[in-house]
Amino acid sequence: MKVTFPHMGNLWICLEAMLEYLGVETVVPPPSTKKTLSLGSKHAPEFACMPLKLNLGNFMEASDLGADTILMAGGCGPCRFGYYAQVEYEILCDLGYRYSLVVMEPPERHISEFLARIRQITGNRSWLEVIRGIKFGYQKARAVDGLEMTAMRLRPREIDPGSTDAALSAALEEIAGARRPEDLPPAIGRAREIMGGVPVEDRPVIRVGLVGEIYTVLEPFANLEIEKKLGRLGVEVDRSIYLSEWINDHLFMGLIRGMRSSSLYKKSASPYLRHFVGGHGLETMGGAVYYNSLGYDGVIQILPFTCMPEIVAQSILPGFSRDTGMPVITLISDEQSGDAGLQTRIEAFVDLLAEKKRRKEWSA
Amino acid sequence: MIGFLGLDVGSVSTNLVLLNEEGRVLKSVYLRTSGRPIAALQKGLRQLCGLLPAKTAIRGVGATGSGRHLAGIIAGADVVKNEITSHAAAAYRLVPGVRTVLEIGGQDSKIIIIRNGVVVDFAMNTVCAAGTGSFLDQQAARLNIKIEDFGKAALKSAAPVRIAGRCAVFAESDMIHKQQMGYDLPDILAGLCEALVRNYLNNVGKGKDISDPVVFQGGVAANQGMKAAFERALQTEVIIPPHFDVMGAVGAAMLARDYVSRGIPTKFKGFGAAETDFRAGSFECDGCPNLCEVVEIKEEGRVIARWGDRCGRWSIRVAREKIS
Numbered sequence: 001m002k003v004t005f006p007h008m009g010n011l012w013i014c015l016e017a018m019l020e021y022l023g024v025e026t027v028v029p030p031p032s033t034k035k036t037l038s039l040g041s042k043h044a045p046e047f048a049c050m051p052l053k054l055n056l057g058n059f060m061e062a063s064d065l066g067a068d069t070i071l072m073a074g075g076c077g078p079c080r081f082g083y084y085a086q087v088e089y090e091i092l093c094d095l096g097y098r099y100s101l102v103v104m105e106p107p108e109r110h111i112s113e114f115l116a117r118i119r120q121i122t123g124n125r126s127w128l129e130v131i132r133g134i135k136f137g138y139q140k141a142r143a144v145d146g147l148e149m150t151a152m153r154l155r156p157r158e159i160d161p162g163s164t165d166a167a168l169s170a171a172l173e174e175i176a177g178a179r180r181p182e183d184l185p186p187a188i189g190r191a192r193e194i195m196g197g198v199p200v201e202d203r204p205v206i207r208v209g210l211v212g213e214i215y216t217v218l219e220p221f222a223n224l225e226i227e228k229k230l231g232r233l234g235v236e237v238d239r240s241i242y243l244s245e246w247i248n249d250h251l252f253m254g255l256i257r258g259m260r261s262s263s264l265y266k267k268s269a270s271p272y273l274r275h276f277v278g279g280h281g282l283e284t285m286g287g288a289v290y291y292n293s294l295g296y297d298g299v300i301q302i303l304p305f306t307c308m309p310e311i312v313a314q315s316i317l318p319g320f321s322r323d324t325g326m327p328v329i330t331l332i333s334d335e336q337s338g339d340a341g342l343q344t345r346i347e348a349f350v351d352l353l354a355e356k357k358r359r360k361e362w363s364a
Numbered sequence: 365m366i367g368f369l370g371l372d373v374g375s376v377s378t379n380l381v382l383l384n385e386e387g388r389v390l391k392s393v394y395l396r397t398s399g400r401p402i403a404a405l406q407k408g409l410r411q412l413c414g415l416l417p418a419k420t421a422i423r424g425v426g427a428t429g430s431g432r433h434l435a436g437i438i439a440g441a442d443v444v445k446n447e448i449t450s451h452a453a454a455a456y457r458l459v460p461g462v463r464t465v466l467e468i469g470g471q472d473s474k475i476i477i478i479r480n481g482v483v484v485d486f487a488m489n490t491v492c493a494a495g496t497g498s499f500l501d502q503q504a505a506r507l508n509i510k511i512e513d514f515g516k517a518a519l520k521s522a523a524p525v526r527i528a529g530r531c532a533v534f535a536e537s538d539m540i541h542k543q544q545m546g547y548d549l550p551d552i553l554a555g556l557c558e559a560l561v562r563n564y565l566n567n568v569g570k571g572k573d574i575s576d577p578v579v580f581q582g583g584v585a586a587n588q589g590m591k592a593a594f595e596r597a598l599q600t601e602v603i604i605p606p607h608f609d610v611m612g613a614v615g616a617a618m619l620a621r622d623y624v625s626r627g628i629p630t631k632f633k634g635f636g637a638a639e640t641d642f643r644a645g646s647f648e649c650d651g652c653p654n655l656c657e658v659v660e661i662k663e664e665g666r667v668i669a670r671w672g673d674r675c676g677r678w679s680i681r682v683a684r685e686k687i688s
Contacts, residue, residue, distance in 0.1 A: 033654035162676050225674070318571040327484065340430060345488060348448035352483045359482060 001025065003121060004067035006055040007032050009218035010144045011243060013176045015071070018137030020179070022122045022129065027067035029058040032221040036061055043091055049304035050222055050334050051215040052084050056091060063097050071121060074105040078278030079309050106250045136181045138252075141244040143175050143188050150195045152238065155231025157200040165228060167198045203234065206353050209291030210239040211284045212302035213310050216333055217241050223302050223333055224342050230300075233350045238296075240265065240287030241280065265290065272316050279309030288320055288328060297353045298327045300346075305334035327352055365417055368424045368624075369632065370617025371405065371439060372450070372610065373397065373431030376470025376497055377583060378404035379610040380412045382420075383617045387457065391415045392610045401431040402642050405438055409638040424624035425632045426450070426616030437661055437669045438642055440633035443620045450615030452476045452483045455579050457618060458605045464574045466594065466602070467611070468564070468584035470497040475568050487568050497583045499532045500590075503539065503556065507549065511587075514553060518589025521554035529559025557593040565597060576600055581608040640664060651677055 004027040005015050012028045019026045030036070032054050040057030059070055070089065075082035085103040092099050102120050105113075115130065122130050147168060154164040171191035178187040208230060216222045217239050227237050248254060249262045265286025273285045288299045301317060303310035314330050321328045329349045331342060365384065372379040374397060382391040393411045397404045427433075427441035428450040436444040445453075447469075455465045456478055465476040473496050477485040489496070504511040525547050528538040535556065542552050565574075578600060584590055585608040594602045607614055624630055633640075643662045648655050658678045661669040670678045 030653060033652060035653040035655065165676075315571075321485070322573070341488070344430075344446045344448070347446040348483075348486060351446070351449040352486070355482050356484070 001069050001121075002027050002067045003069045003071050004029055004059065004062035004065075005071040006058045007219065007221075008215055009220065009243065010148070010172060011141075011218070013144055013172065014137040014141040014243065014247075016176070017140045017178070018133045019071075019121070021133040021136050021181070022125055024121055027062050027065045029062040029065075029067075032058065032219065037221075043095060047306060048087075049080070049306050051081065051219075051304055052088065054215075054219070054222065055084060056088050059088065059092060059099065060095075060097070063092075063099070068098065069100050069102065069121075071102050071104065074103040076105070077276065079307075081279065111252060111255065132181065136184070138244065138247055139181070139184055140175055140178070141247055143184070143191070144172065145242040145244045146188075147171050147175070147191055147195060148242075149238075150192075152227060152231065153236055154195065154198050154200055155228070156205040156234045156236050157203050159199045159201055161232060163198050164231070167194050170194050205234055205236045206298070206350060206357060207236050207238070207296045208298045208300055208353070209287060209294075209296045210237055210300050210302065211287035211291075211313075212240075212280065212300075213284075213304055213307050214241050214246065214280050216302045216304050218243065222304070223331075224337065224339055226300070226302065226331070226342070226346065229343065229346055230350070233347065235350055235353075238291070240283055240290070262286075268293065272320055273313070277309050277312045279307065281309030281313045284310060284313040285316055285320070288317060288326070292320075292324050292326045296326075297357055298329070298349065300349070301328065301330045303330070303332055305332050305337075327356065365420045366423050367416070367420045368617045368621045369412075369422050369426070369439070370610075370613035370615070370620070371408075371425065371427045371432075371435045371441065372429040372447075372612035372616060373401050373405055373427070373435040374429040374447075374470055374612070375472075376501075377609075378408055378429075378431075379613040380405075380408040381607070381610050381613040381617055382412060382416065383614070383621065385621075387618055387621060389607050389610075389614055390417070392607060392613070394609055397431070401434055402438060402644060405431075405435055406638040406642070409439065409635055413635040413638065422630065422632050422634075424617075424620035424630050426613075426618070426620030426623075428612045428616040432616075433669075433671065434644070434661065438633075439637050440631040441616075441620070442628065442630050442632070443616065443623045445616055445619050447472075447612055448474060448476060448486050448488070449483070450612045450619065451581065452478060452486075452615065453618050454607075454611040454615035455581065455605065456481050458607070458611075458614070459577065459579050459603060462577050462579050462603075464572075464576075464578040466564070466569075466578065466580045467582040468496055468580075468590070469582040469612075472496060473564055473568050473582075475572055475574075477572055477574075485572060487570075487572065489568050499535075500556075500560075500584060500587065503536065506536075507553075509549075515586065515588030515590065517550050518553040518557050518587075519550075519592060521548070521550040523551055524558050525551045525555035527552070527555040527559040529556075529563040535559060554589055554593070557587070557589040558596070561590065561593040561597050574598060577603055579603045579605055581605055581611045583609050585609070646672070649673055649678065651675070 002025045016026050036057035039060050040053035044053045072085040074085050089101045151168040158164045171194040174187045174191040178184045230237050248256045265283040268289040269286030317328045368383040370381040378395045378397045380393040393408045395404050425441045426443040427435040428445050432444050451467050455462050467474045474488045504514045525542050529535050580602045585604050646657050646659045656673045658672045
């Protein structure tokens with residue numbers, strides 16, 4: 001059995017760690033590229049959203065590397081994603097790929113359901129080992145998130161353009177390279193050291209909260225590297241969703257306390273939206289309110305074209321913006337989106353935020 | 365005399381303007397880009413050079429439009445700004461108190477909401493270019509009327525025909541159908557203007573607080589039929605500012621003037637840039653499966669800029685724009 005899974009930002013680092021710890025042979029798909037997207041778009045339904053197309057491309061490319069089992073997330077609810085595992089699997093079957101499919105549905109009642117599904121992959125390892133494996137993967141997710149947060153803080157302040165991103169990829173390699181749980185703490189130490197070596201200067205920055213659909217928020221290929229682009233324009237970014245928070249919320253059912261969680265967003269969204277609308281629509285709305293309460297300068301919503309839950313949030317955001325004076329922009333990404341269009345919009349948005357901030361400081 | 369240059373290299377037109385020290389527009393040049401931005405820009409520089417008042421010293425240059433980075437490299441711009449910021453800068457300086465800017469260019473359309481001289485909201489067309497200048501051009505050509513006469517003809521209509529404006533291709537089918545039904549040309553043209561305005565307000569203008577005074581600029585503002593259709597739809601007067609067709613360039617020049625006023629010397633390469641040999645080429649990088657198409661700009665055979673690569677392997681690092 002050679003297990004593969006779709007890419008979503010740096011998710012691969014923690015999944016690979018978890019699976020290899022448990023002795024499961026793993027095939028990480030090549031990073032998502034234009035080739036991945038064209039493979040996926042060719043065989044996916046036109047009207048499906050971009051994540052489906054990229055997942056499909058990832059699986060096709062992983063198959064070339066020998067993968068034979070797909071580990072995929074599922075879900076239930078208004079978002080179509082809940083059915084993507086099955087749809088992708090059917091498309092792959094039609095194309096003649098020989099895969100078997102294991103879907104990780106979020107536990108409906110108890111974490112034991114989730115553990116039972118893990119066993120499908122891990123066979124007869126002891127429960128203790130399985131739990132240790134999950135813990136190892138989760139600790140890597142925390143480490144990765146920490147490094148990404150550092151990078152988002154450094155980018156607008158770096159003296160030498162591009163040095164943060166070079167440091168970030170070197171630091172992530174350290175984390176990815178830790179084979180055993182005991183290797184992880186020293187690897188984290190080295191990674192932090194690498195990030196600490198980026199020369200920065202104290203500059204006034206603009207703070208922007210990135211909200212939206214999880215895949216487009218987390219996957220740089222899907223959002224055309226918006227964090228990097230914003231960073232280079234002097235913007236410090238925070239995103240409403242991090243990998244480790246998502247794992248805690250959806251797979252551990254919030255077992256780990258003291259973390260920012262979706263209940264925070266649910267609470268802050270309540271003046272505007274009080275229902276689950278599928279996907280991350282509620283989190284998007286709550287995130288916007290949350291960033292406003294923290295005094296951020298602007299909010300950027302990002303979603304894949306045709307994403308229903310985010311369209312719900314998108315239609316509420318102008319009202320929020322009117323009430324609070326918080327500038328909000330919505331960016332839609334799909335396989336047709338161009339880099340130039342995104343660049344123009346974010347440059348204009350950053351100009352707007354900078355001017356607004358300058359006026360506010362004058363009048364203060 | 366001291367002057368400031370604004371360059372707007374767009375998908376359809378390339379515009380250049382010369383401002384004096386007070387920010388007044390002295391000269392402007394409007395050219396078709398015709399898919400060759402470097403040649404268009406150089407031609408524009410040559411023409412503008414011929415129009416210059418004696419002893420003009422260019423103290424600052426601003427570039428905007430989809431070809432702004434290219435224009436910035438070729439002419440040596442002090443400020444390279446996106447179209448939205450440039451258009452807004454021109455609008456609120458030429459029409460003080462403006463609150464809404466409608467802008468329709470060759471292939472894009474935008475709405476900019478301004479309050480107290482600050483951009484507070486904006487939107488650009490995303491997945492559809494129905495209703496932009498290129499489409500009007502194409503329809504005028506198909507109906508065999510000059511684009512300059514389009515607006516005048518539309519104004520003659522007393523009863524505009526309803527045309528489906530959701531999609532440019534279907535709008536065309538619908539227009540052909542209406543022609544074959546025997547409707548009058550002015551009624552069809554006026555109907556098309558209304559359809560495009562409807563499309564604009566439903567897509568680009570959706571959810572935006574459109575309030576007086578409203579300014580309409582960009583190449584399409586030359587079309588009187590479009591102005592009238594906007595006025596009917598918005599129930600308010602729509603102002604067409606002077607230099608409406610070169611507003612992007614005007615804004616870029618004004619931003620350049622602000623920038624160099626802090627005592628920063630200009631990077632302008634001089635009008636000689638019109639005669640220098642610039643070449644743009646591209647190649648596909650094979651460093652990873654993403655196969656980025658890297659663009660390379662050469663000046664007299666020497667590489668002066670590269671872009672288009674995702675990882676930064678090829679691009680010569682361009683100094684970051686600092687926030688001031």
